[in-house]
Amino acid sequence: MPSNAADLELADVTKAYGDTLAVDHISLKIPAGTYCCLLGPSGCGKSSTLRMVAGHEFISDGDIMIGNTIVNDLPPARRGTAMMFQNYALFPHLNVRENVAFALKMAGVAKAERLKKADAMLALVDMGAYAERLPAQLSGGQQQRIALARALVTNPTVLLLDEPLSALDPFLRIRMRAELKRYQREFGISFVHVTHSQEEAMALADMVVVMNDGRIEQVGTPREVFNSPRTRFVAQFMGGHNIVSDGEGAYAIRADKLRLLATDPSAAADRTATVSDVEYQGMTVHVALKRADGTDLLATLPEHEFDRTPFAVGDTVQVGWHAGDRHVLAA
Structure with missing residues (x-):
């Protein structure tokens, strides 16, 4: 396991928007090196949970710990996390190499070093031949690889993925699932992946966290959650029951x-x-x-x-x- 791998723990975490509880006192430990899927319907609190881990949402109550550090008050760039957004959020005016190197530029890494690291990451995701292209010249699957390379180039402890496959056609979605799992194994860090797709969660996850109405209904391996649903909601949401x-x-x-x-x-x-x-x-x-x-x-x-x-x-x-x-x- 890489030296930067670390456990991610949420202790009694709550997110309130006025009188509305989006996340309702959830506690969860994701061991280092785990592919974890937060699974549930729209509005269940899974994306709010991810954004609190990333530092893009304030925590109303509770603590989030990465390794031995409580990160509640740390800005996103100092948490050791990286975020891969649903729409990839690539800069249209920067070429592929510059997109991947951008976070290193913001961190003050010298130009020669950051471009070298960007090229190494592009080689890893089989996109080295596209370094000079603009995002608009790439397919959806290629843009996904660039977004992944940009997130991983900072050597994060935890990679956070918000519905990363939803914009892809069904055939490409299946292929990219296999790639995401392969990269997670190669890097050895935790991937925390938000999805509403039961099939996606079962294909990817070591740990599935089923959420409903701001709370955690069940945590387990895909087989445990599918074969032994604890509640009526989990049985119905997982389907096939x-x-x-x-x-x-x-x-x-x-x-x-x-x-x-x-x-x-x-x-x-x-x-x-x-x-x-x-x-x-x-x-x-x-x-x-x-x-x-x-x-x-x-x-x-x-x-x-x-x-x-x-x-x-x-x-x-x-x-x-x-x-x-x-x-x-x-x-």
């Missing part, structure tokens, strides 16, 4: 764990449902269902399994699952 209630409480059951059979006339009413939609997805088929009590269910079936017993909209089917596939949700 059915919420089933009975007299004992609520359960999450993964859509791929539901099994559908042709109706047996003797089947109990609470074990049957009506097919409301069938959606072909290539390797899988999504079958939407509605039970007599109004509960909506989703079954994700392998294509070959659906083809053995195809169902159509309006069919009544038996719905089953193994008891061991039920995951109890907090009240």
